[in-house]
Amino acid sequence: MLTTALGAAWLLLAPVALWFLIRGRALARVAAVLGLGLLEAGTIALTPAHPAPTEVVASPVAPAVQPAPAVCAERRPVPSHARIAGSHLTLAWKAASDECDTALVMLRHKGRKLRVWVHEGPLDGHHPGVRTAPVRVTGGQATVRLAVDLPPRTRTLDGRSDEVIPH
Numbered sequence: 001m002l003t004t005a006l007g008a009a010w011l012l013l014a015p016v017a018l019w020f021l022i023r024g025r026a027l028a029r030v031a032a033v034l035g036l037g038l039l040e041a042g043t044i045a046l047t048p049a050h051p052a053p054t055e056v057v058a059s060p061v062a063p064a065v066q067p068a069p070a071v072c073a074e075r076r077p078v079p080s081h082a083r084i085a086g087s088h089l090t091l092a093w094k095a096a097s098d099e100c101d102t103a104l105v106m107l108r109h110k111g112r113k114l115r116v117w118v119h120e121g122p123l124d125g126h127h128p129g130v131r132t133a134p135v136r137v138t139g140g141q142a143t144v145r146l147a148v149d150l151p152p153r154t155r156t157l158d159g160r161s162d163e164v165i166p167h
Contacts, residue, residue: 006042013039072100074121077142082116082156082165088145089156091118091165095142099135103144106130108159114150117159 017032024032077093084090091105100120106129108115123130133144156165 003046006039006046009042010039072098072121074119076160077103077118077120078158078160079116079118079156079165081167083167084148084150084154084156087147087149089114089148089150090143090145091116092141092143093118095137095140099137099142101135102132103135103142104130105133105144105146106159107146107148109150109154112151112154113157114148114154115157115159115162116165118144 013035017035020028020032073096075096077096079091079093082089082091089107102120104119104123104127106117106119106127108129119130120135131146133146136143136145156167157163158165
């Protein structure tokens with residue numbers, strides 16, 4: 001409670017004291033200096049000389065468990081349909097029995113055309129612009145959802161064949 005009162009005193013009296021230091025007469029300036037000195041003395045008096053030691057509870061850290069990477073076959077699925085809703089693009093294709101947990105997707109946008117390449121499994125080399133996205137499998141369909149910023153009426157094309165992916 002005392003520290004709260006001291007904090008309120010700092011908030012209220014310090015600006016007034018500074019005002020008197022700048023604009024006040026000689027007696028007001030002396031009173032301002034004394035007031036600031038008392039506030040500082042009160043702050044020093046309330047601050048403990050040696051803070052209480054904090055009790056550290058240590059326990060051994062268990063090693064992090066790394067899940068084994070899922071082994072899936074390398075494949076290049078062709079999306080059967082694409083849906084642009086707001087700022088998200090959803091691509092879907094027929095799911096395989098050993099569908100990967102993630103897919104690598106590359107998007108190239110030019111004008112009102114969006115070319116899409118989808119790759120599952122390991123990818124050799126460095127490919128700029130490739131995004132890794134989680135694959136959801138429901139009802140025999142695998143889907144990937146990506147955040148995109150596209151103009152309205154954008155057509156989605158398969159990057160390999162340049163065929164339009166139906167919406």
